[in-house]
Amino acid sequence: MANNELDSRKMLILKAIIDDYIESKEPVGSRTIAKKYDMGLSSATIRNEMADLEEMGYLTQPHTSAGRIPSEKGYRLYVDRLMNLKEQGIEPTSEELGDIKSHMQHKISELSEQMRMASEIVSRLTDYTAILVSGSGRRSMKIKALQTVPVETGKALILIVLDDDTVKNSLVSIDSAITPEMLMRISVQCNLLFAGHRVEDINLDMIEMVAESTGVPRMLLYPIVEGIVACIRKAENTEVHTEGASRLLAHPEFNDIGKARNVLELLNKEDLLADMIQECSSAGGLVVRIGSENKIQDLNDCSVVTASYSVNGVELGTIGVLGPTRMDYSKVISALEYVRKGLEEGLGKKPKAE
Amino acid sequence: MANNELDSRKMLILKAIIDDYIESKEPVGSRTIAKKYDMGLSSATIRNEMADLEEMGYLTQPHTSAGRIPSEKGYRLYVDRLMNLKEQGIEPTSEELGDIKSHMQHKISELSEQMRMASEIVSRLTDYTAILVSGSGRRSMKIKALQTVPVETGKALILIVLDDDTVKNSLVSIDSAITPEMLMRISVQCNLLFAGHRVEDINLDMIEMVAESTGVPRMLLYPIVEGIVACIRKAENTEVHTEGASRLLAHPEFNDIGKARNVLELLNKEDLLADMIQECSSAGGLVVRIGSENKIQDLNDCSVVTASYSVNGVELGTIGVLGPTRMDYSKVISALEYVRKGLEEGLGKKPKAE
DNA sequence: GTTAGCACTCAAACGAAGCGAGTGCTAACA
DNA sequence: TGTTAGCACTCGCTTCGTTTGAGTGCTAAC
Numbered sequence: 001m002a003n004n005e006l007d008s009r010k011m012l013i014l015k016a017i018i019d020d021y022i023e024s025k026e027p028v029g030s031r032t033i034a035k036k037y038d039m040g041l042s043s044a045t046i047r048n049e050m051a052d053l054e055e056m057g058y059l060t061q062p063h064t065s066a067g068r069i070p071s072e073k074g075y076r077l078y079v080d081r082l083m084n085l086k087e088q089g090i091e092p093t094s095e096e097l098g099d100i101k102s103h104m105q106h107k108i109s110e111l112s113e114q115m116r117m118a119s120e121i122v123s124r125l126t127d128y129t130a131i132l133v134s135g136s137g138r139r140s141m142k143i144k145a146l147q148t149v150p151v152e153t154g155k156a157l158i159l160i161v162l163d164d165d166t167v168k169n170s171l172v173s174i175d176s177a178i179t180p181e182m183l184m185r186i187s188v189q190c191n192l193l194f195a196g197h198r199v200e201d202i203n204l205d206m207i208e209m210v211a212e213s214t215g216v217p218r219m220l221l222y223p224i225v226e227g228i229v230a231c232i233r234k235a236e237n238t239e240v241h242t243e244g245a246s247r248l249l250a251h252p253e254f255n256d257i258g259k260a261r262n263v264l265e266l267l268n269k270e271d272l273l274a275d276m277i278q279e280c281s282s283a284g285g286l287v288v289r290i291g292s293e294n295k296i297q298d299l300n301d302c303s304v305v306t307a308s309y310s311v312n313g314v315e316l317g318t319i320g321v322l323g324p325t326r327m328d329y330s331k332v333i334s335a336l337e338y339v340r341k342g343l344e345e346g347l348g349k350k351p352k353a354e
Numbered sequence: 355m356a357n358n359e360l361d362s363r364k365m366l367i368l369k370a371i372i373d374d375y376i377e378s379k380e381p382v383g384s385r386t387i388a389k390k391y392d393m394g395l396s397s398a399t400i401r402n403e404m405a406d407l408e409e410m411g412y413l414t415q416p417h418t419s420a421g422r423i424p425s426e427k428g429y430r431l432y433v434d435r436l437m438n439l440k441e442q443g444i445e446p447t448s449e450e451l452g453d454i455k456s457h458m459q460h461k462i463s464e465l466s467e468q469m470r471m472a473s474e475i476v477s478r479l480t481d482y483t484a485i486l487v488s489g490s491g492r493r494s495m496k497i498k499a500l501q502t503v504p505v506e507t508g509k510a511l512i513l514i515v516l517d518d519d520t521v522k523n524s525l526v527s528i529d530s531a532i533t534p535e536m537l538m539r540i541s542v543q544c545n546l547l548f549a550g551h552r553v554e555d556i557n558l559d560m561i562e563m564v565a566e567s568t569g570v571p572r573m574l575l576y577p578i579v580e581g582i583v584a585c586i587r588k589a590e591n592t593e594v595h596t597e598g599a600s601r602l603l604a605h606p607e608f609n610d611i612g613k614a615r616n617v618l619e620l621l622n623k624e625d626l627l628a629d630m631i632q633e634c635s636s637a638g639g640l641v642v643r644i645g646s647e648n649k650i651q652d653l654n655d656c657s658v659v660t661a662s663y664s665v666n667g668v669e670l671g672t673i674g675v676l677g678p679t680r681m682d683y684s685k686v687i688s689a690l691e692y693v694r695k696g697l698e699e700g701l702g703k704k705p706k707a708e
Numbered sequence: 709g710t711t712a713g714c715a716c717t718c719a720a721a722c723g724a725a726g727c728g729a730g731t732g733c734t735a736a737c738a
Numbered sequence: 739t740g741t742t743a744g745c746a747c748t749c750g751c752t753t754c755g756t757t758t759g760a761g762t763g764c765t766a767a768c
Contacts, residue, residue, distance in 0.1 A: 029761050042711050047762070065718045065761050145505045151498055151515050159513070159523075161505050167523050169513075245599070246618035255611055257603055264600035264618075383730050396742050401731070419730050419749045 006056070006077075012039060013049050014058055015082040018070045022328050025252055027067030072291040075303070075325060079288050083330050115309070115317050116241060118339045123244030125335040126321055126328070127251075129267065130243040131304075133277045134317035141235065146194045148187040148224060150180040158227035160235070162199075164316065168234045172227035175220045185214045186224065199232050238278070238317075240270035253301065253324040262298040263322075272296060277320045280306040286333065291325045301325050307336040311344055360410070360431075366393060367403050368412055369436040372424045376682050379606055381421030426645040429657070429679060433642050437684050469663070469671050470595060472693045477598030479689040480675055480682070481605075483621065484597040485658075487631040488671035495589065500548045502541040502578060504534040512581035514589070516553075518670065522588045526581035529574045539568045540578065553586050592632070592671075594624035607655065607678040616652040617676075626650060631674045634660040640687065645679045655679050661690040665698055 006014070016037040020028045030046040033039075050068055053059045058074035061067075070078065115134045123130035142163045149157040154176045159169035174183075189210045194202060207225055211218045245267050254260040266272065276296060280287040289304045299322070306320040319339070321332045360368070370391040374382045384400040387393075404422055407413045412428035415421075424432065469488045477484035496517045503511040508530045513523035528537075543564045548556060561579055565572045599621050608614040620626065630650060634641040643658045653676070660674040673693070675686045 027761090031761075043761095044711050044713090045709085048710090051763080061762090063718060064763095065716085065759090067761065145503065145511075147501075147503050149499065149501050149503075149513070149515075151519075155519075157499075157513075157515060157521060159503070159511075159521075161503075161511060161525075165505075165509075165525055167511060167525065169521050169523070171515075171519055171521065244622075246615055246622060249611055249615040249618065257609055257611060257614070260611070260614075261600055261603040264603065268598075268600065381730090385730075397730095398742055398744090399740085402741090405732080415731090417749065418732095419728090419747085421730065 006058075009039075010049055010053060011082060013046060014053055014070075014074060015078065017050070017053075017059065017068060018074060018078045018082070021069055022326055025326065027062055027069050029067035032067070070326075072293070072325070075290045075329075079290070079329050085330050085334055114343065115319070116243075118309075118343055119241065119243045119319050121342075122319055122321060122335050122339055123247060125338070126323070126332050127244075127247050128321050128323035128327060128332065129245050129248050131267070131273055131277055131320040131322060132239075132241040132243065132317060133274050133320070134239045134241070141199050143194050143197055143199065146187075146191050146228070148183050148190065148227075150183050156183055156224065156227070158224065158231055160194075160228070160231045162235055166235065168231045170227045170230040170234070172223045172230075174223050178216070178220055182214070182216055186210065186216060186221070189214050190228075199235055202228070202232065238274050240274050242267045242273070248323070251324050253326065259301075263302065266296065266298045267322075276304070277306055277318050280304070280318070280320070286336065288329065288333075303327050303329070305329065305332045305336065307340065309340060309343055316343070360412075363393075364403055364407060365436060367400060368407055368424075368428060369432065371404075371407075371413065371422060372428060372432045372436070375423055376680055379680065381416055381423050383421035386421070424680075426647070426679070429644045429683075433644070433683050439684055439688055468697065469673070470597075472663075472697055473595065473597045473673050475696075476673055476675060476689050476693055477601060479692070480677070480686050481598075481601050482675050482677035482681060482686065483599050483602050485621070485627055485631055485674040485676060486593075486595040486597065486671060487628050487674070488593045488595070495553050497548050497551055497553060500541075500545050500582070502537050502544065502581075504537050510537055510578065510581070512578065512585055514548075514582070514585045516589055520589065522585045524581045524584040524588070526577045526584075528577050532570070532574055536568070536570055540564065540570060540575070543568050544582075553589055556582070556586065592628050594628050596621045596627070602677070605678050607680065613655075617656065620650065620652050621676075627674075630658070631660055631672050634658070634672070634674070640690065642683065642687075657681050657683075659683065659686045659690065661694065663694060663697055670697070 013033060016033050016039075017028050020032060020036065030043040030050055033046050034041060034043040050059060053074075054061065054068065057071055058077065059068040060071045062069060115132055119130040119132035143160055144163060144165075145161045147159050149159065151157050151171070154173055155171065156174050156178075157169055157171050159167060161167050193206050193209060207221070208218075210216075211221050245264055248254050248263060249260055254263070276294070280289060285308065287306045289306075291303065292300050294300065294302065294304060301324065302322055303325050304320050304322050305327075306318055308318045309316045319336060321327075321336065323332070367387065370387050370393075371382050374386060374390065384397040384404055387400050388395060388397040404413060407428075408415065408422065411425055412431060413422040414425045416423060469486055473484040473486040497514055498517060498519075499515040501513050503513065505511050505525070508527055509525065510528050510532075511523055511525050513521060515521050532540075547560050547563060561575070562572075564570075565575050599618055602608050602617060603614055608617070630648070634643060639662065641660045643660075645657065646654050648654065648656065648658060655678065656676055657679050658674050658676050659681075660672050662672045663670040673690065675681075675690065677686070
C-alpha cells in the first residue's frame with residue numbers, strides 16, 4: 001500500500017490467481033493459492049496480499065464471502081506482463097498443420113479460402129469463436145486481369161482478378177446487339193487499360209477511351225461498365241466470416257441465455273464486426289481488447305484478440321478470437337501465432353511457380 | 355372412443371387447443387378453451403373430449419395437474435387437415451417484397467444470391483432459422499460457357515457458367531510455356547466441346563480431343579484439366595447456408611442451454627443439413643417434418659418445413675425452416691409460399707432481356 | 709512480517725407450507 | 739344419452755426460513 005507499484009510477490013500471487021481462475025472458472029480463495037502453488041506462505045498471508053491487490057484494483061469479489069476474481073485491470077497486467085506463452089500446449093495439433101499445408105499445396109486457391117481454413121483451425125484450437133475479416137478493406141489493390149466473357153446472347157460475365165488472387169465476378173445483361181466478337185474486343189481493351197492499375201484509379205475517362213477504341217456505342221457499353229463497378233464494389237467490400245459461434249455456449253459465462261443471444265446476434269452484424277476487427281488491426285500485429293475496452297456494448301464482458309496477417313507485403317486479413325473475459329489468453333495468442341506460421345509457410349512456396 | 359375416427363367436434367377442439375398452445379406457449383386447460391373459443395360447451399364437456407383425445411394419442415399431459423399439449427400425432431393432423439393458412443398475416447411485410455424485387459431488378463445476380471436473400475426474408479418473417487441448400491445437388495446441370503483466362507505468367511483462371519447462372523472458378527498454376535495465345539485456343543476448344551453438355555458428361559476422351567485439336571502437349575494440359583475438375587466439384591457441391599440461427603434462442607424451448615447448443619452445433623454440419631433438406635425436397639413442393647420424423651436425433655423436438663423452388667424447370671434449391679415442434683406452422687408455410695411468389699416474379703422478368 | 713485462530717458473512721442448497729391451475733369423477737339435469 | 743355443476747384431489751411452482759460451508763477480516767501471538 002505504501003507504493004502503488006506491485007512488488008514481485010504480489011505479481012506472483014496475482015498471476016497464480018488469474019491462472020487458476022482461467023482454469024477453474026471459479027472465484028479463487030486464499031487457501032487454494034497457498035496449497036496448489038506452494039510459495040511458502042500461509043493462507044493468511046495470501047489473504048493480506050489479496051486484500052491489497054483488491055484495493056489496488058487488480059481483483060474483485062463477486063460477494064463478500066467468495067474468493068477473488070481478476071478485474072479488467074488485472075487481466076490487462078496479466079496479458080501485458082505476467083502470463084507465459086505456452087508453446088508446447090499447441091504441439092499435439094500438428095496434424096492440423098498438415099491439414100492447412102496440404103490444402104495449400106493441393107491447388108492454388110483464393111487466399112480468402114485459406115484464411116477461412118485458418119480461422120476454423122483457430123476456433124477449434126481455442127474453443128472460442130473466430131471472426132475473419134478478409135480482403136484489403138479500403139486499401140488499394142491492383143487489378144491483375146480483367147475480362148468480359150460471353151455467356152449467351154444478351155448476357156455477359158464480367159470478372160476481375162486482383163493482386164491477392166481474389167476473383168470477383170458479376171453477371172450482367174447486355175444489349176443483344178453486342179456480338180461475342182465485339183465483346184472480345186471490349187475485353188481486350190479493358191484489360192489493356194485497367195490491368196496493373198489500382199481499383200480506385202478507374203474513372204470515366206478510361207471508360208470513354210474503351211468506347212472510342214472499340215467503336216462500340218457508349219449506350220451499349222453502359223451495362224458492362226455497371227458490371228465492372230459491381231465487381232469493384234465487391235472487391236472493396238471486406239468479407240466477414242465467423243466460425244464456431246456455437247462454441248461460445250460451452251463456456252459458463254454464456255449460461256445466461258440472454259447474454260448468449262446478444263453476442264450471437266452481434267455475430268450476424270457483419271459491418272459492426274468488420275469495424276471492430278479492422279480498428280484493432282490498424283495497430284498491426286497482435287491486439288488484445290479486454291472487457292469494456294471493446295466499444296461494442298454487448299461485448300463488455302468478452303475479450304477479443306486479433307491478429308493481422310500479411311505475406312510478401314500483401315495484406316491477407318485479420319482473424320479475431322472472441323471469448324469471455326476469462327479466456328485463456330495464452331492459448332489464444334499461441335493459436336493465432338501458430339496459424340501465422342502455417343499461412344506463411346504455405347504461401348512461401350507459391351512463388352516457386354512449379 | 356367408439357370410433358377411432360374423430361368427429362368434427364373433437365377436431366374443432368383439437369384445433370383450438372393447438373392454436374392456443376402455439377400462441378401461448380403454455381399447456382392449455384379446458385377452461386381456457388371453453389372461455390376463449392366459445393363453442394357453447396362447458397369446461398367439463400371439453401374436459402371429457404380432451405380425455406378422449408388424449409386416449410387417442412393426439413394430446414399429452416406434461417404432468418397430471420397441467421393442461422394438455424399436442425403430441426406429434428396431434429401436430430401431424432393439425433398440419434394435414436386442421437390449420438388454416440393465414441395469408442393476411444403476412445401482408446404488412448410487403449415492404450420486404452419490395453426488397454427482394456428491387457434487388458433482383460438491380461442486376462442479374464447469381465441465383466444462389468437471390469435464394470440467400472429469400473432465406474433471410476423467410477427467417478425474419480418467421481423468427482425461426484432458415485436453412486438454404488442451393489445448387490442442384492447431384493442433379494444434372496448443363497454448362498453454359500467455359501473459359502480459361504490468363505491471369506499472369508504461370509497462372510490461369512478456369513471458369514464455368516452453369517445453367518442457373520452459377521459461376522464457378524478455380525485458379526491454377528500452369529506451365530509458363532503456355533502462352534496466352536495457346537490458352538486462348540484451349541479456351542475456345544473447351545468451350546466448343548463442353549458448352550451445352552451436362553457436367554457429368556465430361557470425360558477423358560473429350561479432354562484428349564482438346565489436346566489433339568490444340569496441339570498442346572498433354573502434360574501441359576494437365577493442370578488445366580485439374581482446374582476444370584475442381585470447378586465441377588464445386589458445382590456438384592451443394593452450397594449450404596443458414597440464416598438467423600440466433601433467433602432460435604428467443605423461443606422458450608431453447609432455454610435449456612444444452613439443447614440450444616446441440617442444435618446450433620448441428621447447424622454447422624453442412625453435410626448433415628444438406629442430406630436432410632434434400633431428402634425432403636425429393637418429394638417436391640412443401641414437406642413438413644415433425645419432431646421424431648426428423649432422422650437427426652438432435653432435432654427430435656424440432657420441426658422442419660422445407661420448400662423446393664424451381665423456375666422454368668431449373669431447380670434453384672430448397673429452403674428449410676427449423677423451429678421448435680410448437681412452431682407456427684401456418685406462418686411458416688405462408689412465408690415459404692410468399693417467397694416463392696417473389697422468386698418467380700423476379701425471375702419471370704428476366705427472359706425479357708431488356 | 710508471518711501465522712494461527714476465531715467470529716462473521718453470505719450465496720447456494722435444502723425442505724416444508726401454501727397456492728392455484730387443472731384434472732377426474734359423480735350425480736343431477738334436459 | 740349427452741351435458742353440466744360441483745367437489746375432492748393432484749402436483750408443479752413459489753415463498754420463506756434454515757442449514758451449510760467456503761471464504762473473509764481481524765486480532766493476537768510468534
